[in-house]
Amino acid sequence: MSIRKLLRVRSVAALSAVAATVLLLTACVGGAATAPDAAGTTTLHLVGFAVPKEANNAIQKKFAQTPEGKDVVWEESYGASGDQSRAVVNGLPADYVNFSLEGDVTRLVKAGLVDETWNSGPTKGIVSDSAVVIVVQKGNPLGIKDWSDLVKPGVKIVTPNPASSGSARWNILAAYQQVIANGGTEAEAREYLTKFFNHVAALPGSGRDATNAFLEGSANVLISYENEAILARQSGEDFDYILPDATIKIENPGAVLKNANPKANTYLDFVLSKAGQEEFVKKGFRPVIADTPVGEVAGANDPAKPFPVPPKLFTINDLGGWDEVNAKFFDEATGLVPQIQQQTGRSQ
Amino acid sequence: MRKGAAPQTATRWGLRVLVVGYLFLLVIWPVLLVARATFAHGLAPVINALRQPEVIFAFQLTLSAAFWAVVINTIFGVGISLLLVRYTFPGRRALNALVDLPLAVSPIVVGLSLVLVYSGRTGWLGGSLEQAGLQVIYAPPGIILATAFVSLPLVIREVIPVLQEIGTEQEQAARSLGASALQTFARITLPAIRWGLLYGVVLSLARSLGEFGAVKIVSGGVAMRTQTATLLVEERYQQFGIENSIIAYAAAFILALIAVIALVIVTAFRPDKGTPR
Amino acid sequence: MTQRAAIVEPPPLDSATAGAATNAGGRRLSRGRSATSLTAASGLGLGVALLWFSLLVLIPLTAVLVQASEGGWSAYWDSLRSPQTFAALRLTVGQAILVTVINIFMGTTIAWVLVRDHFPGKRVLEVIIDIPLALPTIVGGLVLLSLYGPSSPLGVNWANTPIAVFLAFLFVTLPFIVRTVQPVLLELEPEVEEAAASLGATQFTIFRRVILPSLAPAIASGAALSFCRAISEYGSLVLLSGNLPYSTEVASVRILSYIEGDKLTEAAAVASILLIVALIVIVILDVISRRVARYA
Numbered sequence: 001m002s003i004r005k006l007l008r009v010r011s012v013a014a015l016s017a018v019a020a021t022v023l024l025l026t027a028c029v030g031g032a033a034t035a036p037d038a039a040g041t042t043t044l045h046l047v048g049f050a051v052p053k054e055a056n057n058a059i060q061k062k063f064a065q066t067p068e069g070k071d072v073v074w075e076e077s078y079g080a081s082g083d084q085s086r087a088v089v090n091g092l093p094a095d096y097v098n099f100s101l102e103g104d105v106t107r108l109v110k111a112g113l114v115d116e117t118w119n120s121g122p123t124k125g126i127v128s129d130s131a132v133v134i135v136v137q138k139g140n141p142l143g144i145k146d147w148s149d150l151v152k153p154g155v156k157i158v159t160p161n162p163a164s165s166g167s168a169r170w171n172i173l174a175a176y177q178q179v180i181a182n183g184g185t186e187a188e189a190r191e192y193l194t195k196f197f198n199h200v201a202a203l204p205g206s207g208r209d210a211t212n213a214f215l216e217g218s219a220n221v222l223i224s225y226e227n228e229a230i231l232a233r234q235s236g237e238d239f240d241y242i243l244p245d246a247t248i249k250i251e252n253p254g255a256v257l258k259n260a261n262p263k264a265n266t267y268l269d270f271v272l273s274k275a276g277q278e279e280f281v282k283k284g285f286r287p288v289i290a291d292t293p294v295g296e297v298a299g300a301n302d303p304a305k306p307f308p309v310p311p312k313l314f315t316i317n318d319l320g321g322w323d324e325v326n327a328k329f330f331d332e333a334t335g336l337v338p339q340i341q342q343q344t345g346r347s348q
Numbered sequence: 349m350r351k352g353a354a355p356q357t358a359t360r361w362g363l364r365v366l367v368v369g370y371l372f373l374l375v376i377w378p379v380l381l382v383a384r385a386t387f388a389h390g391l392a393p394v395i396n397a398l399r400q401p402e403v404i405f406a407f408q409l410t411l412s413a414a415f416w417a418v419v420i421n422t423i424f425g426v427g428i429s430l431l432l433v434r435y436t437f438p439g440r441r442a443l444n445a446l447v448d449l450p451l452a453v454s455p456i457v458v459g460l461s462l463v464l465v466y467s468g469r470t471g472w473l474g475g476s477l478e479q480a481g482l483q484v485i486y487a488p489p490g491i492i493l494a495t496a497f498v499s500l501p502l503v504i505r506e507v508i509p510v511l512q513e514i515g516t517e518q519e520q521a522a523r524s525l526g527a528s529a530l531q532t533f534a535r536i537t538l539p540a541i542r543w544g545l546l547y548g549v550v551l552s553l554a555r556s557l558g559e560f561g562a563v564k565i566v567s568g569g570v571a572m573r574t575q576t577a578t579l580l581v582e583e584r585y586q587q588f589g590i591e592n593s594i595i596a597y598a599a600a601f602i603l604a605l606i607a608v609i610a611l612v613i614v615t616a617f618r619p620d621k622g623t624p625r
Numbered sequence: 626m627t628q629r630a631a632i633v634e635p636p637p638l639d640s641a642t643a644g645a646a647t648n649a650g651g652r653r654l655s656r657g658r659s660a661t662s663l664t665a666a667s668g669l670g671l672g673v674a675l676l677w678f679s680l681l682v683l684i685p686l687t688a689v690l691v692q693a694s695e696g697g698w699s700a701y702w703d704s705l706r707s708p709q710t711f712a713a714l715r716l717t718v719g720q721a722i723l724v725t726v727i728n729i730f731m732g733t734t735i736a737w738v739l740v741r742d743h744f745p746g747k748r749v750l751e752v753i754i755d756i757p758l759a760l761p762t763i764v765g766g767l768v769l770l771s772l773y774g775p776s777s778p779l780g781v782n783w784a785n786t787p788i789a790v791f792l793a794f795l796f797v798t799l800p801f802i803v804r805t806v807q808p809v810l811l812e813l814e815p816e817v818e819e820a821a822a823s824l825g826a827t828q829f830t831i832f833r834r835v836i837l838p839s840l841a842p843a844i845a846s847g848a849a850l851s852f853c854r855a856i857s858e859y860g861s862l863v864l865l866s867g868n869l870p871y872s873t874e875v876a877s878v879r880i881l882s883y884i885e886g887d888k889l890t891e892a893a894a895v896a897s898i899l900l901i902v903a904l905i906v907i908v909i910l911d912v913i914s915r916r917v918a919r920y921a
Binding site: 437 | 671754
Binding site: 050077078079083084086087089090091092111206208209212235236 | 467468469478483485486487568569570571572573583585586587589590
């Protein structure tokens with residue numbers, strides 16, 4: 001028993017030593033401390049969604065080479081668009097925000113942090129575009145060419161959950177509206193969407209989740225954004241994607257906060273300039289400024305011509321704007337999508 | 349020393365196989381698979397992943413929040429245990445039952461409840477706290493609160509039985525010999541409960557390091573500010589690229605390792621459960 | 626074992642002999658009064674402790690109930706009856722009940738083997754049983770995904786199906802019944818069993834009529850906790866279940882969706898259900914422990 005006792009005493013000593021080390025390690029952690037600006041430098045806070053992180057970093061580098069941008073120091077935060085938007089509402093410091101969905105900026109407007117006129121400029125507040133595409137396995141074994149091929153037997157679709165991922169709504173709207181853009185009626189569009197949901201194998205929480213589910217084999221078709229598909233291929237993932245003839249234009253907003261440092265406005269202007277837009281293009285986004293030079297874009301279907309314009313490209317405005325769309329399609333009580341999910345969920 | 353009638357051999361083996369098989373399929377094999385997946389590309393990428401600034405920050409934040417949560421819960425936990433065991437007061441039984449509440453409540457509900465009260469914009473108390481300069485939600489104090497909430501009962505539940513067992517004779521003797529309350533506590537009570545306290549602290553620490561759902565809601569998971577180790581695992585698992593996958597598995601592996609070490613400490617240094625006392 | 630039993634079962638506090646059932650070796654508490662009324666200093670201490678407990682636990686949980694009632698009764702029932710939420714609640718409760726029934730059987734069996742059987746490596750099993758308790762839930766999800774997800778060596782792929790929910794619940798509730806039953810098994814006096822055996826009772830009869838009744842309160846406490854833990858689960862389902870509405874979406878995921886949609890009242894409504902179940906479980910545990918104390 002005395003050896004046991006000795007072991008116990010030793011272990012207590014050892015544990016105390018460990019505890020002391022932990023104490024020392026943790027003593028210096030607090031939240032992120034913001035150092036005061038050194039003389040002459042400006043600190044700008046950028047809060048954005050995860051995907052355009054590298055694009056923004058590249059733009060910041062270019063901005064630093066301009067006279068206005070040369071003394072700017074950046075503090076950044078990237079994450080899921082909705083989470084980031086909520087974080088800003090709850091006190092995360094921000095001067096410039098770049099979100100995936102207009103609604104995430106509207107949330108800031110409602111909270112009084114962004115001016116109502118943020119989207120009255122020439123690009124209506126949008127800083128980058130993309131389009132909904134159909135991602136298939138390498139070599140397209142199922143021979144998918146268009147939306148109508150998705151409801152054939154054997155097709156298992158994965159798309160992010162429109163209830164939990166605001167960004168996922170683009171995909172559902174594209175699937176619906178393409179019927180109408182091709183001359184169909186609302187009833188036919190609804191019928192298609194029902195068949196579509198019958199083929200959905202998983203509705204993970206985010207675009208990244210969905211891509212992972214596709215890559216792991218839970219499904220053989222993924223509905224995604226063109227820029228995500230290009231970025232994934234740039235990172236080494238091996239699949240094909242199809243730009244359907246009828247699809248929706250995805251628009252990502254950028255805005256400056258009311259109480260932001262005035263330099264943030266300069267940055268926004270720079271983002272909307274050719275130099276800024278070029279960086280978005282390199283990462284697979286479609287530019288919002290007309291004559292942005294578009295070089296080779298690795299990862300695109302045809303790197304030399306990365307952004308073909310589909311014959312029937314519709315926008316959220318063609319559907320009536322986000323407010324109307326949210327009420328008609330996604331409202332939990334009366335929305336089309338929850339109704340269809342209930343129908344198909346019950347029959348699964 | 350076996351107690352009770354010896355089971356027949358066939359039944360005994362049948363039960364053994366059933367139990368070991370069940371545990372193997374539910375716990376052992378899956379954990380081994382994760383360990384293997386972590387090191388699928390070798391040790392170097394894992395070490396490299398653990399050196400990333402976001403990973404280091406996440407672990408520092410997790411350790412720091414867990415440390416403070418455990419300190420708070422230990423101090424108040426010992427206090428509440430003493431009060432519940434040594435004193436009677438109206439509502440004692442209710443308090444004793446309510447202390448177990450955090451074990452039964454969903455972490456999502458915990459997160460929601462803290463947001464409702466401490467949110468800077470709409471919270472009951474959050475507004476005034478924010479004006480006083482203290483941001484709770486979407487900042488480290490919120491993480492500490494959420495962590496303290498979920499691990500609250502653990503120290504208490506380990507200390508109470510020990511306090512009951514040791515009884516008050518020694519304490520009463522000390523008091524009658526003129527020791528003050530503080531002296532009695534420090535020199536009689538505390539040493540007597542030290543093992544129960546230690547187990548409670550270790551379990552509390554393990555629980556605090558592993559909290560996910562509640563922290564996800566109250567912290568916002570902003571990398572390099574409020575992203576803890578568990579949130580880091582979730583984020584990186586869902587991103588493209590081998591690098592991110594390795595980071596996710598490496599962080600998960602470290603968390604699992606700490607959990608198992610805590611369990612081994614608690615199990616190994618307890619008196620053998622199989623023998624009668 | 627006293628300490629471990631105490632985690633899952635609140636010890637009864639009402640008398641000097643209370644707690645005998647949860648103390649090892651049938652040891653009784655010290656003779657004489659072990660509890661006195663409050664002094665000024667301890668009264669102050671109680672006040673401080675209550676303040677901390679309120680600020681941390683009681684007030685926030687009350688806020689959930691208050692927020693849930695924000696729209697009045699009709700809004701409350703409407704949120705709960707919305708088809709998707711109702712489906713989530715039904716899935717959650719249904720799977721939790723199923724898992725609890727399995728745990729009653731397996732948990733008791735595991736406790737039995739741990740106490741009554743001896744083989745090399747048994748001690749390791751003790752640690753393994755507690756792993757689901759100590760492991761972060763998100764890591765638990767990763768763990769289950771490795772054996773039952775797309776890259777499973779078993780060839781199954783149960784990710785994004787209700788089976789994933791079942792497995793996740795089974796994993797996280799593993800230790801509960803084992804840990805409540807184990808100390809009671811340890812305390813059983815062998816004489817009664819030996820007497821029954823000498824009178825000709827079979828193993829099974831002994832188990833059914835002598836042992837099981839003593840275990841019943843412990844099993845009941847463990848089952849209540851197991852059920853409660855299952856309906857609360859979130860972390861392990863994030864990566865594993867796909868969160869498909871009407872199929873694999875559980876109550877906690879539903880609450881999170883509401884929170885992320887800035888719909889705090891609806892979130893609080895669903896949360897209130899989970900909270901009420903938790904309170905009921907706490908009361909059940911208290912009642913059981915008092916009965917055990919009385920008849921110990």
